[in-house]
Amino acid sequence: MTMFWSVINALATFVMALSAAYFFLNVGMGIGQLRRDKTTLGHQSHFVYGKPFQVSPDIEMPTDYVTYFLVACLNEEAVISSTVAGLLHPDGQARIVVIDDASDDDTGALATEAGQGQVILVRRELPNARKGKGAALNAGFTRIRADVAERGLDPEKVIVCVMDADGQLSEGAMAHVLPVFEDPKVGGIQLAVRIRNRSTNFLLRFQDYQFWSQSALTQFGRMRTNSVSLGGNGQFARLSALLAVDDAPWSTSLTEDLDLTVSMATRGWQTSSTTRAAVDQQGVETFQALLKQRTRWYQGHMLTARRLPEILRSAKMGHGAALEMALYVLVPWIFDLPWSILYHLVLIEVALMLGTLNITEWGAVSLILYVFTWYLLGFWPALLTAFIAHRRDHTLGIGGALKMGHAFVVTNYLSYACVWRALIRILRGQHGWTKTARTAEPRLDRIGNFTDAADVQKQGQ
Structure with missing residues (x-):
């Protein structure tokens, strides 16, 4: 039995040390990137959203690029008007390709109305529609390729931006x-993600904490290895890089964005980000919906590990990028799944050990030191990430940051549930999903202003 616990302790120490080193190394490099950009942890928390083409007098925006926005939609009438209005160019030059994937509602009509002539509507019909987000994006991409060819544009100077139907780019984002x-x-850029409705409840605030105070910083860290992971919202890609992948670059994967990242990287394209722009979106408002969403993300992420040999064999990737990307695609397999078992075995061992102690004989000081030591061992990541979150988000007080940090330890159980649900779905060969419902929002006017002044205030919170 002693040998058993020795092995468990060794495995637990290895997994914990490797995961902590990987996470905090990326966070540290992310903070370093902010310093190189001469900005601060809290700089992005002051962004407002909805006018991506706004030009600041002290920033020169390149004028030789043409941007196409690509928005895949299925029954998005609750949010599509605001999204389209938030992408409009004040001079009428935006090209917003909205793919209506056989919606049953007024998504297409509302998008066209809000677009003021800047929307290109691609309507898909059943039975060819509703084949997943990747298929919808590829349908819009075909329309972009035709338009680019008709206009005689250089694919090197054409940028395709994928937006979720509820996404909003930060003010002046295009200039950065x-x-x-x-x-x-550089073939692709991914912006940091903010949860717009984070003040609604704790679940939404926690999602924002994950995206804004953790994922964003690790993404900035990946800028050092040119291996930033592309997401489904606020994803920018050079047309020539997409064409180098395929005429239909987005796969049928449940995480088509991560799949695209690997495809670009193995073909020699770098992926990056910027610390001076961001994108926001709605968070998932119920636990059941969040469980479903994260299970889908885990399942797609886990299946991407099949491309590990392709990553390691690629002669076009730098060693740092290949190593970082290999670790990233393996996270569910080498961190989350093992730790979900090892963590509880360690707890059992601790409980057995405590059963042999007679703490009634201890003095108060010894007992306090003992409890404090175990607290630090168990919660030091929470304390560190809480400090970072407090600096990163000016709306999050120190008390709120500490609550989020400690909640992260408890909500690891969400990750445990999702990774095992995803594994079961993989073993069963289940791949189908229904989309997450959106919450209705106020519309934006033609230049990206919310029609209700109170909503402007909420948007900046």
Whole structure:
């Protein structure tokens, strides 16, 4: 039995040390990236959203790029008007390709109305529609390719931006995104994600904490290895890079964005980000919906591990990028699944050990030191991430940050549930999903202003 617990302790120490090193190394590099950009942890928390083409007098935006926005929609009448209005160019030059994937509601009509002539509507009909987000994006991409060819545009200077139907880019985002593409090796850019309705309840605030105070910083860290993971919202890609992947670059994967990241990287394209722009979106308002969403993400992420040999064999990726990307696609397999078992075995061992102690003989100081030591061992990541979150989000007080940090330890059980649900679905060969419902929002006017002044205030919170 002693040998058993020795092995468990060794495995637990290895997994915990490797995961902590990977996470905090990326976070540390992310903070370093902010310093190189001469900005701060809290800089992005002051962003407002809805006017991506706004130009600041002290920023020069490249004018030789053409941007196409790509928005896949299925029954999105609750949010599509605001999304389209938030992407409009004040001079009428935006090209917003809305793919209506056989919606049963007024998504297409509302998108066209809100677009003021800047929307290109692609309507898909059953039985060819509703084949997943990747298929819908590829349908819109076909329309973009035709338009680019008709206009005689250079694919190197055409940028395709994928937006969720509830997404909003930060004010002036394009002036910060486009200059990154001046490096001809950059094929894609992913913006940090903010949860717009985070003040509604604790579940939404926690999602924002994960996206804004953790994922965003690790993404900035990946800028050092040029292996930033693309997401489904606020994803920018050079047209020539997409064409290098395929005429239909988005796969049928449940995480088509991660799949695209791997495809670009193995073909020699770099992926990056910018610390001076962001994108926001609605969070999932119920636990059941969040469980379903995260299970889908885990399942797609886990299946991406099949491409590990492709990553490691690629002669076009740098060693740092290949190593980081290999670790990233393996996270569910080498961190989450093992730790969901090892963590509880360690708890059992601790309980057995405590059963042999007679703490009634201890003095108060010894007992306090003992409890405090175990607290630090168990919650030091929470304390560190809480401090970062407090600096990152000016709306999150120190008390709220500590609550989020400690909640992260408890809500690991959400990850445990999702990763095992995903594994079961993989073993059963289940791949179908229904989309997450959106919450209705106020519309934006033609230049990206919310029609209700109170909503403007909410948007900036």
